[in-house]
Amino acid sequence: MNTGNISERLKQRRTELCLSQSAVAKSAGITQQSVQAIEAGETKRPRHIVEISLALKCAPEYLLYGTKAPKQSS
Structure with missing residues (x-):
């Protein structure tokens, strides 16, 4: 689970x-x-x-709170 903040999680997922x-x-x-x-x-x-x-293929909760790991990209 990522313990960073929304800005770090968004950038990490986008990358x-x-x-x-x-x-x-x-x-x-x-x-x-x-x-x-x-x-x-x-x-x-x-x-x-x-x-x-949706654009990042992950749950909103992941971006906001670091819960619910993002789905694996295909």
Whole structure:
């Protein structure tokens, strides 16, 4: 279980999937600047967490709290 914060978990998961901030943003229907703000720690509770988790193929709880390990990418 990852004990970091949402910014660290989002960036780690994005990197594991070889996705850019822009790719995650486009898939989640938000701006790249929104993804950057989360990764920079400026946004602690993003409104579009469900959409972001779908883009990153993981549970929202994983991004928010570090629970429920992300699904393995195929």
